[in-house]
Amino acid sequence: SAYQYGIHRPKGYTVSNHYNPEMEKHHFGPTHPMKPWRLTLAKSLITAFGMPAAMDSYHARAATHDELSNFHAADYLEYLATAAPQQKPPDGSESTDNKFNLANPDCPLFDGLYNYCSMSAGGSLDAARKICTQASQIACCWGGGLHHAKKAEASGFCYINDIVLAILELLRCYKRVLYLDIDIHHGDGVEEAFFSTDRVMTISFHKYHPETFFPGTGGLSDNGPKSESNPGSHHAINVPLNDGITDDQYGEMFKTIVRKAVDSFQPEAIAMQCGADSLGGDRLGKFNLQVTGHAGCVEFVKKLRLPLILFGGGGYTPRNVARAWAFETSIAIDCHRKIAENPRIPDHAPWRAEFRQESLLPSLEEILGEPKSNKNTKKRMDEIIMHITEQLxxxxx
Ligand code: V1P
Ligand code: CA
Ligand code: ZN
Structure with a gap:
């Protein structure tokens, strides 16, 4: 099918994909929204359209305990590695589980948890090393992007912050790294990890509604600890959005802000979290983005021609998550125009019926049902851009 779609290696640069299929076998629990199985569907589309012919595919290894300890606390890692699945905290009493925010509905202890986390991080670390040695110019790790994990705490379905680990690796060879986060949730773990350095700028676009929407942080004026002595002051940018934002509005905000940030910060490399819960029809998300709008952000970033890592992240309607990450892979290898011309999912795609519509790029109505009403005003969007322009x-x- 690479032949059928005319897909070949892009000229002048190399793309790599870092993935361990063992990740798919892990389950957070029957009612939990995070389904590693969405990675199976993404792989189905990527292979059915023949994309592996155009990139270097690496079987991601598991990150070592030592590598994980570059960010995470030793006692937390120790506990993650040894905690028994389904362990319930004793009634009413404080337990170790509470200390690390483990074993709650968001962050359950499941079978093989430590393996799952270390494979996710292994892929992201491999990606960062290929970017450092310039063996790849764009590296994809769709099994990564777990942006909420803290030094010694699990949070929001994230246990190990593979993004922080990958950025730390990039900082060995690049002076400044720009972090972009289009998941519908605030990228709080990555933001916090780099609060005190001016070598990483973080920009998260997210739904912000502190009382009702997780994690409740990331207001426009939350730009990190401000002090004369903190070189990281002003390097955390937040773009708080409301329900129902559309492709046009989101794309305009994204391009305007990223353009300005790149001009001021002059990054040498970019790490981009592509959480697909910002798509319309997501089980947890509330935006109206289509696959083409979401992927338009990736295309814009690619055109900056800086060394780039693309991470996965959230995304809770698996068939659409798979569509987004497959189409974004096609942007990386520069065959997205060919695919957009004939977006019909090939007959031989594994699990084809799971995608419901035949198209890789179904319309908003097709993936959404009813669009959410758009609560983002032009006035508020202008205020946000004004604040960020001042900050920069x-x-x-
Ligand atoms: O809202 C919460 C917690 C529960 N309240 C006490 C606060 N948790 C959210 C977590 C969302 C995590 C998103 C992760 C990511 O950014 C990166 C991978 O996408 C939550 C939600 C929700 N609707 O926001 N947890 C759950 N739903 C949940 C539902 C069923 C079973 C387990 C968790
Ligand atoms: Ca975000
Ligand atoms: Zn999310």
Missing amino acids: RFVNK
């Missing part, structure tokens, strides 16, 4: 005055490199 402090960041001239």
